[in-house]
Amino acid sequence: MSLINNLDHPVSHDVDLRAMLDPSATAEVSRIMQICNACRYCEGFCAVFPAMERRRLFAEGDVSYLANLCHNCGACYHACQYAPPHEFAVNVPVAMAAARASSYAAYAWPxxxxxxxxxxxxxxxxxxxxxxxxxxxxxxxxxxxxxxxxxxxxxxxxxxxxxxxxxxxxxxxxxxxxxxxxxxxxxxxxxxxxxxxxxxxxxxxxxxxxxxxxxxxxxxxxxxxxxxxxxxxxxxxxxxxxxxxxxxxxxxxxxxxxxxxxxxxxxxxxxxxxxxxxxxxxxxxxxxxxxxxxxxxxxxxxxxxxxxxxxxxxxxxxxxxxxxxxxxxxxxxxxxxxxxxxxxxxxxxxxxxxxxxxxxxxxxxxxxxxxxxxxxxxxxxxxxxxxxx
Ligand code: SF4
Ligand code: SF4
Incomplete structure (x- = not known):
């Protein structure tokens, strides 16, 4: 069975995390990834975009995964026709950085x-x-x-x-x-x-x-x-x-x-x-x-x-x-x-x-x-x- 089919739905993982990811950071990555998934101009830029293309919806676990796959090189921001001042305000590096920082706290133990x-x-x-x-x-x-x-x-x-x-x-x-x-x-x-x-x-x-x-x-x-x-x-x-x-x-x-x-x-x-x-x-x-x-x-x-x-x-x-x-x-x-x-x-x-x-x-x-x-x-x-x- 293709993995792509497996990831057509958001992945929801039942893990007892006291501090979940920041909801606004998760929502922003999810919003932007859905725009990127329709555009796909940057698909050759890094490992984030192929991973994104295997998903259609982005639950918290997916956001955390993609955020930690991004290394904040900035390439996709500079190439993006939907970056600010466009009304879509797509800024993948910053959205990923916010979600990444939030993920560090979410997985902290104790x-x-x-x-x-x-x-x-x-x-x-x-x-x-x-x-x-x-x-x-x-x-x-x-x-x-x-x-x-x-x-x-x-x-x-x-x-x-x-x-x-x-x-x-x-x-x-x-x-x-x-x-x-x-x-x-x-x-x-x-x-x-x-x-x-x-x-x-x-x-x-x-x-x-x-x-x-x-x-x-x-x-x-x-x-x-x-x-x-x-x-x-x-x-x-x-x-x-x-x-x-x-x-x-x-x-x-x-x-x-x-x-x-x-x-x-x-x-x-x-x-x-x-x-x-x-x-x-x-x-x-x-x-x-x-x-x-x-x-x-x-x-x-x-x-x-x-x-x-x-x-x-x-x-x-x-x-x-x-x-x-x-x-x-x-x-x-x-x-x-x-x-x-x-x-x-x-x-x-x-x-x-x-x-x-x-x-x-x-x-x-x-x-x-x-x-x-x-x-x-x-x-x-x-x-x-x-x-x-
Ligand atoms: S960052 Fe911009 S140009 Fe690149 S895939 Fe996303 S929407 Fe398209
Ligand atoms: S900023 Fe992140 S998502 Fe954008 S091209 Fe660089 S590594 Fe990929």
Whole structure:
């Protein structure tokens, strides 16, 4: 049976979500998608339009799916003959961005924490301030000031200012909670959108799209696999957003790899940090940190350069807050590397750990979930495409 027939009716998924999608955002996407479905001029622009064409009506789950499939490149707005000032006022990127922001809160787990998305910028700032204060305070309470301000060199130097058990126990607890929250959010998204599993090929397709960030290449005459990029405020196309996204993603993964190798060294071989400048954890962390700093700074600039007509500024500062905390995590890690043999090691370690702990704490309630839901949307899109052939 054709999948197209299956999707002729709106998908209604019975999921107990405390915070549903914003009804006005859902209604606007639904209205616009019905216009687009009649027009179909943009069908080669991105994965959203083929997915839209498999549906005739757009229930909340469908809206959430399409919104997370859109990456806000702006191409369809600039091509649209029904964009404002036309009375149809079609603005797909902004409608999708509003629904997407609303979906983050809808799938948040536990439900009462969904409100953290609404004033995300302010919440992240408060969490960062508390994280810093607690970490610096904890160190000062645990050790004498002369140790905090002392010069410590060689294996185990970091643990002179904060015992390893405490340094490891805090992130293990925070990360376990963050992972549980994100798994639950993913599960809610998957069920609510009625995503279908199309087999391992769909998963590999989604992974390859993420690895190359293929969709951010924008549209070409031949389709959306690698083109001119996203639209900027001066109404040109640029691949800068894709490049900075890639730097951010790979920088983050290298930093994660650095921490993982360091953990392996510690527990498997008994080698204590800090490690030498040419050791694997330091090389991975340094390269990753620099790339992450460049990527997040670039994303900030690109966000400012976005065309105002396709820029959605009602997400509680979520984008900027996420970029800022990622930048601060990587930047303070590099500062720690530079100052680890000086009397500022205790202070820079406390500040770096404060940002790291804050980052993991807010991860399930920040723009980080965009990566999860987008990945799920890409799997579902690949599955639909295969099943409808
Ligand atoms: S965005 Fe505009 S031009 Fe593109 S499919 Fe929709 S209505 Fe048509
Ligand atoms: S803004 Fe870009 S990704 Fe989103 S629907 Fe339009 S063309 Fe597709």
């Amino acid at each position: 439900g009462p924490l969904a409100g953290l998305f609404h004033r995300n910028g302010m919440i992240v700032s408060v969490v960062m301030a508390i994280g810093l204060a607690v970490t610096v305070g904890l160190m000062l309470a645990m050790i004498a000031p002369e140790l905090f301000w002392g010069v410590h060199i060689g294996a185990g130097a970091f643990y002179k200012v904060m015992p390893h058990k405490i340094m490891a126990a805090i992130p293990i607890g925070i990360t376990a909670f963050a992972m549980a929250a994100m798994v639950m959010g993913w599960r809610r998204y998957w069920r609510h959108t009625g995503a279908v599993w199309g087999g391992w090929r769909s998963l590999f397709d989604a992974i390859s799209a993420v690895v190359a960030l293929r969709h951010l290449g924008g549209e070409t005459a031949a389709g959306w696999r690698g083109g001119a990029g996203c639209h900027t405020s001066d109404d040109r196309s640029s691949n800068a957003r894709r490049i900075y996204h890639q730097l951010t993603m790979y920088g983050f993964l290298l930093c994660f790899a650095s921490t993982s190798v360091g953990t392996l060294y510690h527990y498997a071989f008994g080698w204590e940090a800090p490690y030498g400048l040419l050791s694997l954890p330091v090389i991975l962390g340094t390269v990753g940190g620099v790339i992450l700093c460049v990527g997040t700074a670039g994303l900030f600039i690109e966000k400012r350069r976005m065309h105002p007509a396709v820029s959605y500024n009602n997400a509680g500062g979520m984008d900027y807050a996420f970029i800022a905390i990622l930048f601060l995590v990587s930047f303070t890690g590099l500062v720690l590397l530079a100052l680890r043999s000086t009397s500022f090691m205790g202070l820079t370690l406390a500040i770096h750990l404060g940002f790291v702990y804050s980052f993991f704490l807010i991860m399930p309630y920040s723009k980080f979930v965009h990566g999860l839901y987008r990945f799920a949307a890409l799997i579902a899109s690949g599955s639909e495409t295969r099943r409808s052939r």
